[in-house]
Every structure is written in structure tokens, then in C-alpha cells.
Amino acid sequence: xxxxxxxxxxxxxxxxxxxxxxxxxxxxxxxxxxxxxxxxxxxxxxxxxxxxxxxxxxxxxxxxxxxxxxxxxxxxxxxxxxxxxxxxxxxxxxxxxxxxxxxxxxxxxxxxxxxxxxxxxxxxxxxxxxxxxxxxxxxxxxxxxxxxxxxx
Numbered sequence: 001x002x003x004x005x006x007x008x009x010x011x012x013x014x015x016x017x018x019x020x021x022x023x024x025x026x027x028x029x030x031x032x033x034x035x036x037x038x039x040x041x042x043x044x045x046x047x048x049x050x051x052x053x054x055x056x057x058x059x060x061x062x063x064x065x066x067x068x069x070x071x072x073x074x075x076x077x078x079x080x081x082x083x084x085x086x087x088x089x090x091x092x093x094x095x096x097x098x099x100x101x102x103x104x105x106x107x108x109x110x111x112x113x114x115x116x117x118x119x120x121x122x123x124x125x126x127x128x129x130x131x132x133x134x135x136x137x138x139x140x141x142x143x144x145x146x147x148x149x150x151x152x
Contacts, residue, residue, distance in 0.1 A: 032056060032063040032149050041071035044131075045093065045138040052142035056149075065149060068098040073134055078116050091115045091130065093137040097145060099152070107152070111144050113137040 034056045039046035049069060071093065078090040095111045115133050120126040 048138040066100040
């Protein structure tokens with residue numbers, strides 16, 4: 001039984017090796033450079049986004065972009081219980097980017113991510129969860145920005 005599983009895994013590895021798999025998020029696959037990056041809005045989330053985009057600052061490419069990123073994080077009560085206490089919350093991260101290329105063409109694009117979550121009895125746990133959730137949403141938006149820049 002162990003020998004059959006080993007052979008299956010070995011065959012699978014050979015197939016994956018031969019198919020030309022390359023990781024999606026490596027900067028040598030992308031043909032753009034970020035010349036300047038300005039941010040406005042939520043400092044914590046902007047730092048996460050700029051760290052993700054920072055690896056594209058020093059590449060030598062014909063496509064060169066100047067970016068202005070505006071982030072806005074909103075927290076709202078999504079539903080209440082019968083007593084009027086918050087039952088679920090909603091975090092909405094709105095990000096607007098202004099992209100200027102080397103030819104002087106300027107484009108705007110908006111990204112939005114939403115997350116609903118339940119209230120917690122301990123407010124410290126709720127705050128930690130909100131911070132983690134905001135970070136995850138910012139990472140997802142940074143991936144979408146990278147895909148948008150590649151497609152231009």
C-alpha cells in the first residue's frame with residue numbers, strides 16, 4: 001500500500017515538473033516598474049499595500065507607473081439582535097488608485113472588499129479580529145492591483 005502511494009506521488013511530481021509550472025507572484029514574471037507610490041487614508045492598510053507593491057519598484061521595464069492610492073476602511077453594524085445590540089458587523093475596504101504611465105496617460109480604478117463577521121463577547125478579541133480582517137482585505141486588494149497593472 002505504501003509503495004503504491006509513493007509511486008503515485010512520484011508520478012504526480014514528474015507531471016507537475018514537466019508542465020512548466022511557475023509561481024504567479026514573482027516579480028520577474030511582470031513587466032512593469034512602479035516609479036513613485038503615494039498613499040492617502042488608512043496608514044496601516046497603506047503600509048501593507050505598499051509593502052506588497054514595493055518589490056516592483058526596482059525592476060527594469062519599459063512599462064513604468066506612478067501610483068496614488070487612497071484607502072478608506074469603514075466599519076458598520078450589519079444587523080442587531082432583538083435588544084438592539086450589534087449582532088454582526090461589516091468591514092468595507094474601498095481603495096481607489098490613480099495610475100499614470102510613462103506616456104502621460106492617467107487611469108483611475110476602484111477596488112472594494114467586504115467582510116461580514118459576528119460580534120464577540122470580548123472587545124479585545126473583536127479588535128484583534130478586525131485588525132486581522134483589515135490586513136487580509138488589504139492583501140487581497142494589493143493582489144488585484146498587481147493584476148490590474150499587469151493587464152495595462
